[in-house]
Amino acid sequence: MKSAVETLNPTRVRLTVEVPFEELKDSLDAAYKKINQQVTVKGFRKGKVPARVIDQRFGRGAVLEEAVNDALPKFYTEAVNEAEINPLGQPEVDITELKDGETLNFTAEVDVRPVIEIPDYSGIEVEVDAVEVSDEDIEKSVEQLRTRFASTSPVERAAADGDVVTLDLEAKVDGEVLADGVADGVQYTIGSGELLDGIDEAVTGLEAGGEATFTSQLKGGSAEGKDAEITVKVTQVAARELPELDDEFAQMASEFDTLEELKADSRKRLENMKQYDQATQAQERVLEKLLELVEVPVPEKLLEDEIRTRKHNLEHHQLGQMGLDLAKYLEIQGKTEEEFDAETKEQAVKGIKTQFVLDELVSREKLNVSQEELTEHLMRRAASSGMSPDQFAQAVVEGGQVPMLVGEVARGKALATVVEASTVKDTNGEVVDMSDDEDEVEEATEVAAAATGDEEKSEA
Known part of the structure; x- marks a missing residue:
């Protein structure tokens, strides 16, 4: 087998490959064997049809096509190794000449890894943020932990920012209540922004038993993305009570004593x-x-x-x-x-x-x-x-x-x-x-x- 490589651009080459016909012998034998297992010819047992009969009945061209398809990957790989290239992806193969008993010629175009020159990188300089932890950062962290250990207790007053309210919700689109648009007993912390846009304004100032209606875009469900008329009823208002920041809190919330x-x-x-x-x-x-x-x-x-x-x-x-x-x-x-x-x-x-x-x-x-x-x-x-x-x-x-x-x-x-x-x-x-x-x-x-x-x- 002879092969040559032509650089088309820094990332693509064309391999030109010439294969002597005798090197197709193993693939031709395999092709006859494969076709033998697939065809039935009267007068011959399955798998025992002579090559000349296969040529006569099904054409030598079918055998050659099967043999070439079988052999191409091997010859392509040999050409790649000989050229010492690093191919990327699958090649585009074109059979340029196939003469029975004489030769098989083909070309293969394929992307290759480009040759890269790495310069001296020791001069690279970059700036990053300084590692600084302020007292304010620590207070914020501790406050977040404190919030996780907050307790709630019902109150008889209007709901305010930070309160936990229990809500019944109903969503209508075009005047129709959605099948998945009703929810009862939903707990929500006013100001958390975890439910619907506009709900904070709607429930703030309502006492238990109070209702409000507002319009909001649905974030999920069957009518996701549509504007809906939301009716919200407050069934309970509860105030959050935060634990005192002291050693007792540290012992409750962590493995530390103070x-x-x-x-x-x-x-x-x-x-x-x-x-x-x-x-x-x-x-x-x-x-x-x-x-x-x-x-x-x-x-x-x-x-x-x-x-x-x-x-x-x-x-x-x-x-x-x-x-x-x-x-x-x-x-x-x-x-x-x-x-x-x-x-x-x-x-x-x-x-x-x-x-x-x-x-x-x-x-x-x-x-x-x-x-x-x-x-x-x-x-x-x-x-x-x-x-x-x-x-x-x-x-x-x-x-x-x-x-x-x-x-x-x-x-x-x-x-x-x-x-x-x-x-x-x-x-x-x-x-x-x-x-x-x-x-x-x-x-x-x-x-x-x-x-x-x-x-x-x-x-x-």
């Missing part, structure tokens, strides 16, 4: 959260800077496939789980379809560039993924998916997604390598030492996976 210990723990937790956000911010900004440094041509066919995949996953998985279609989603987001398409394309281009650049770094830096790193990543992905580690691992193996997870971790290690070589300063001008972050690789893995869209693909 309020000061509870506040100290809140400060520590808030600092950890802000440090995580800071690390993620650093990795995202370093990645942006890295992509600006590297020229990355994007294969058109790969880009089309990526856009199609992202749209499919959004429409059929993410939005489907929320009970939305694309039109409703765009309405909520306040976007036109053209704006959505432009954003999707931009995200797809960034995802492809991110994968190409980080994969090149993995190869250049000779980064490997240990079993321990893969297991840790799998555990985290399982937790975010709501599955047990065993269930998630089984789904990954059955779906053939282990190489994808390995690739995610490897790209995370590549990004972490760039971050460590970069200069990260906070808004106070202080240098942030990213090497102190114990979870740096896993955090970088999540950032890289989000950029490439790997998380959505594996969930889908």
Whole structure:
């Protein structure tokens, strides 16, 4: 077999392949055997029809077509290996010449990974938010905890902001009560914004037994998105009573003995959260800077496939789980379809560039993924998916997604390598030492996976 490669552009090549006819022998034998099992010829047992009879009855052309279809993948793979290219997706194959007993010639056009030159990235500098926890942040955190332990008691007065009211609701559209538009005994905290737009204004000032009518757009149910006339009746008003902020509250709401210990723990937790956000911010900004440094041509066919995949996953998985279609989603987001398409394309281009650049770094830096790193990543992905580690691992193996997870971790290690070589300063001008972050690789893995869209693909 002879083959030659022609570069059509930085991301696409054409392979020209010449195959001597004798190399088709195994595939021809297999073709005759396959056809033998499928046909019945009078006077011959099934599977025992001679080749010459098959040629006479069904045509030599049918045998050649079967043999060529069987042989092409093998010859294509040999040509790819000989040319030392990295194909992306399926090739477009064209048989240019097929002479029985003489030769098989074909061409195969396919997208390939572009050659990428990674420049010196040690000069990258980014700025991130400083890790600062104020007394106000701590008070807010403790107040949220205090709210969770609030008790309620019925009162005989008009409902006010913060009260818990028990409501009977009825929704009408075009004067007709909806089948799913009646609910009794609904508890609602005034001011929480968790029910219907306009309900706070309607029930504020009503005592038990009071009624009000208002118009609101329905957020779910059979008439979702339509304006409805809502009749609300207050059957009970209850005041929330917050526990005193003292040591007794700390003992009730936590494992700590004193309020000061509870506040100290809140400060520590808030600092950890802000440090995580800071690390993620650093990795995202370093990645942006890295992509600006590297020229990355994007294969058109790969880009089309990526856009199609992202749209499919959004429409059929993410939005489907929320009970939305694309039109409703765009309405909520306040976007036109053209704006959505432009954003999707931009995200797809960034995802492809991110994968190409980080994969090149993995190869250049000779980064490997240990079993321990893969297991840790799998555990985290399982937790975010709501599955047990065993269930998630089984789904990954059955779906053939282990190489994808390995690739995610490897790209995370590549990004972490760039971050460590970069200069990260906070808004106070202080240098942030990213090497102190114990979870740096896993955090970088999540950032890289989000950029490439790997998380959505594996969930889908």
